[in-house]
Amino acid sequence: MSENRGDDLSLRPRVVNSLVQPLMTDLYQITMCYAYWKAGKRAEMSVFDLFFRRNPFGGEYTIFAGLEQCLAYLLEFKISQSDIEYLQTVLPAGTDPEFFTYLAEMDASQVELHAIPEGSVVFPRVPLIRVHGPLPVVQLMETTLLTLVNYASLIATNAARFRQAAGPEARLLEFGLRRAQGPDGGVSASKYCYMGGFDSTSNVLAGKHFGIPIAGTHAHAFVSSYQSLDGVAGRTLAACEPRQVPVRDLSCPAGELSPSAASGDFLAVVKDFRADVCRHLRVVKEETHDGELAAFTSYALAFPTAFLALIDTYDVLRSGLPNFCCVALALGRLGYLARGIRLDSGDLAYSSREVRSRLEMLSKAMSVPWLATVTIVASNDINEDTLISLNSQNHAIDAFGIGTHLVTCQKQPALGCVYKLVELNAEPCMKLSQDVAKVTIPGCKPVYRLYGSDGCPLLDLMTRPDDPAPIVGHRVLCRHPFQESRRAYVSPSRVHLLHKLYWKNGEVQEPLPTLEELRSFVATGMASLRSDHKRPLNPTPYKVSVSNSLYQFTHQLWLQYAPIGELS
Numbered sequence: 001m002s003e004n005r006g007d008d009l010s011l012r013p014r015v016v017n018s019l020v021q022p023l024m025t026d027l028y029q030i031t032m033c034y035a036y037w038k039a040g041k042r043a044e045m046s047v048f049d050l051f052f053r054r055n056p057f058g059g060e061y062t063i064f065a066g067l068e069q070c071l072a073y074l075l076e077f078k079i080s081q082s083d084i085e086y087l088q089t090v091l092p093a094g095t096d097p098e099f100f101t102y103l104a105e106m107d108a109s110q111v112e113l114h115a116i117p118e119g120s121v122v123f124p125r126v127p128l129i130r131v132h133g134p135l136p137v138v139q140l141m142e143t144t145l146l147t148l149v150n151y152a153s154l155i156a157t158n159a160a161r162f163r164q165a166a167g168p169e170a171r172l173l174e175f176g177l178r179r180a181q182g183p184d185g186g187v188s189a190s191k192y193c194y195m196g197g198f199d200s201t202s203n204v205l206a207g208k209h210f211g212i213p214i215a216g217t218h219a220h221a222f223v224s225s226y227q228s229l230d231g232v233a234g235r236t237l238a239a240c241e242p243r244q245v246p247v248r249d250l251s252c253p254a255g256e257l258s259p260s261a262a263s264g265d266f267l268a269v270v271k272d273f274r275a276d277v278c279r280h281l282r283v284v285k286e287e288t289h290d291g292e293l294a295a296f297t298s299y300a301l302a303f304p305t306a307f308l309a310l311i312d313t314y315d316v317l318r319s320g321l322p323n324f325c326c327v328a329l330a331l332g333r334l335g336y337l338a339r340g341i342r343l344d345s346g347d348l349a350y351s352s353r354e355v356r357s358r359l360e361m362l363s364k365a366m367s368v369p370w371l372a373t374v375t376i377v378a379s380n381d382i383n384e385d386t387l388i389s390l391n392s393q394n395h396a397i398d399a400f401g402i403g404t405h406l407v408t409c410q411k412q413p414a415l416g417c418v419y420k421l422v423e424l425n426a427e428p429c430m431k432l433s434q435d436v437a438k439v440t441i442p443g444c445k446p447v448y449r450l451y452g453s454d455g456c457p458l459l460d461l462m463t464r465p466d467d468p469a470p471i472v473g474h475r476v477l478c479r480h481p482f483q484e485s486r487r488a489y490v491s492p493s494r495v496h497l498l499h500k501l502y503w504k505n506g507e508v509q510e511p512l513p514t515l516e517e518l519r520s521f522v523a524t525g526m527a528s529l530r531s532d533h534k535r536p537l538n539p540t541p542y543k544v545s546v547s548n549s550l551y552q553f554t555h556q557l558w559l560q561y562a563p564i565g566e567l568s
Contacts, residue, residue: 010511013072019184020069022079022106023086025143030087034099036136042102046135047423047444049127050145053437056157056412057384060539061529063160063522064128065192066152067118067502068512070145074503077108077141110134111141113503116447118513119156119195119521120498121529123542125481126447126460128153128417130499135424142419151185152192154415158384158406159196160526164534165387171399172198173215175379176407177206189407195518197526202401210515217306217342218299223313226294229267237266237301243335244305245370269330270297277325280365281317281358289314293323300327300338307331308339308377316343316351317358325362325371332368340375342401348378348386349393356396375399384411388536430557436482441546442557450476451494456530458490459543460498464550470495478545481554 036042055062084100111133122128128149131138159174166172174193180186190206200213207214226232270293278285292314300307307327311320321341328338343351355376363372378390379401390397404410420440421429428443445462448470452458461470461478470476472495480486501509513521532540546554 008511011508013068013075013508013512017069017072017184020073020076020144020148021083022077022140022144023083024147025140027090029140029143030091033103033136033140034091034095036139037099037102038096041135044135044425046133046138046421046425048131048138048142048419049422049440049445050129050131050149050417050419051125051127052153052415052417053124054416055124056154056409056415057161058411059157059161059536060533060542061121061123061157061160061526062153062415063156063196063525064116064120064122064149064153065118065156065195065518066149067115067129069148069152070113070115070129071503071508071512073141073144073148074108074111074113075508077106079103079106106137106140107506108133108137108503109506111138111503112501114499115502116498117500117521119518119525121457121522121525122153123460123544125441125544126462126498127445130444132444146417146419150415150417151188153417154409154412155189155192155407156196156522157415158409158411159193159198160522161384161536162387162402162406163197164526165384165391165536166400167391170397171200171375171377173377173399173401174198174201174203174406175216175401175403177201177203177403179404180407186407191515193406195515195522197519197523198402199399212515217303217308218295218310220310220313220344222299223292223295223310226291226298228290229271229294229297231291231294232267232297232301234301235265235267237264237304237334240304240335244337245332245335266301266330266334267297269333270326273326273329274322276366277322277329277362280362281322281325283318283322287315287318288322289319292319293326296323296327297330300331300336304331304334304336306339307336308342308375310342310344311355312343312345312351316346317354321355321358325359328371328374329366329368332370337370338374340377340398342377342379343397344379346380348380348397349390349395352376352378352396353394377401379403381405384536428553428557430554430561432558432561439482439558441481441550441554443550443553445550447498449496449498450478450490450492451496453493454530455493456528457542458492459545461490461545461547462550463547464553467547467549469497477548478543479548479551481544481546481551 084104114130116122116128174190176189177186180189187206190201190203191210194212200215202216204214206212296309309324311324324341331338360372375398376396377399378397382400382402383405423429423443430442431440433439444465448461450458450461470492472492475489475491478488478490533542
């Protein structure tokens with residue numbers, strides 16, 4: 001590669017995790033590496049496939065993520081002197097000292113990595129990554145590559161499923177940091193949730209590192225910390241310039257403002273609205289909590305252009321909503337547009353409908369059209385099933401804050417990617433098992449995505465290297481890898497080769513997309529899938545097939561490897 005290409009920033013991974021290094025592996029990778037080296041197999045060239053056997057969450061699709069971090073790992077792949085010194089203390093005393101010299105000189109310059117582009121919709125058995133290189137070296141990479149792909153792909157897929165359940169118009173806010181599996185899990189989750197279709201994160205560090213929009217307002221503790229209106233300090237608020245609320249929507253209460261309100265005391269403006277708001281919402285003023293009103297007022301004074309209040313600390317309809325409206329109308333009189341409210345408990349569908357209905361009524365009664373359309377955000381342990389249920393109840397929610405079930409993937413905590421040897425010294429290898437699902441498909445396999453007449457992906461076809469590529473409009477026989485009777489001819493309307501060469505000669509070979517580009521790519525891929533593959537209940541399985549020649553070769557090799565039993 002030229003020096004100019006090597007200096008291209010688009011070819012370098014943007015964020016490198018310092019924990020991702022050669023020793024972030026299982027001990028048996030190192031012991032196998034030594035055994036290979038000791039047996040003189042250090043120069044044998046191998047091919048490993050990284051793939052999964054089953055889609056997560058009972059679905060029929062997966063989003064491939066983590067490739068950029070795999071390339072960052074290869075870029076920094078070097079066993080340090082301190083690593084060597086540590087290994088000398090944990091490996092048996094009889095370990096050949098020359099092995100440690102071999103490890104110290106090891107790098108990824110002889111490795112090639114082919115992969116499906118990150119953000120692609122992928123399916124079981126299809127290799128996400130194919131790694132070529134010296135057997136001890138690529139064996140040592142197994143655990144790290146699996147770590148980088150498994151969690152990232154699981155989170156991105158979960159986020160994509162939440163997006164499907166919520167619909168394209170809802171705003172999705174990732175609130176999972178406090179429930180994530182440790183700091184790294186929290187930051188990684190924020191990145192891959194955004195990639196999978198979320199709109200923002202509460203995680204400030206993820207926002208800094210990845211450029212993800214951040215979102216958040218206040219917690220119940222902020223409301224509870226105020227007990228009376230005397231707690232409001234620094235009450236002066238200048239008018240908004242330029243105005244967010246038009247002059248015609250000044251939202252003045254009936255009658256004249258009190259002298260203190262006219263002098264610029266924001267709390268006084270809030271209090272001037274209280275009687276009218278309570279009257280229109282049919283709430284007794286004494287039912288509203290003064291401390292809550294003080295908290296909302298104080299927060300609006302701090303963030304007048306981004307006021308969104310959590311209204312369920314005491315009572316949503318009899319305290320939280322009236323208090324919010326008083327502050328929102330006061331802000332409106334000064335030209336500021338309140339953002340909305342958040343619900344974090346109770347019957348979210350019912351509460352959201354009631355809140356929206358009352359906002360619309362108050363908007364009409366006080367001639368303030370903008371109040372009817374402020375954002376309603378819901379949180380409270382929301383999962384995919386909750387979103388589906390809410391949609392069936394005609395909720396009035398505009399945005400969802402989702403944490404625990406999203407970042408911990410409670411529905412399925414692991415994807416289950418595996419890393420299997422499929423070729424050694426140009427000879428295909430195969431792993432057998434009494435469980436057919438664990439039988440590997442041998443050799444280096446070009447994979448094509450075939451599209452139907454409707455323009456949607458129809459199936460993925462694994463082939464042998466010497467098979468001709470499928471041709472648009474020409475029939476190709478596609479077979480189930482193991483079930484002889486399951487086969488069909490396909491005449492594709494489009495043919496797409498899935499894998500690209502991403503790493504060779506110690507350098508990244510393909511420009512790496514930005515996170516925004518990955519997010520758009522995921523959305524495009526999801527939109528291309530047929531709806532029956534994406535439905536949450538009993539989705540139609542997506543077909544992964546093999547060519548006729550690969551089918552025949554696999555079964556011949558199977559018979560060759562399988563021992564012949566003997567009966568007596």
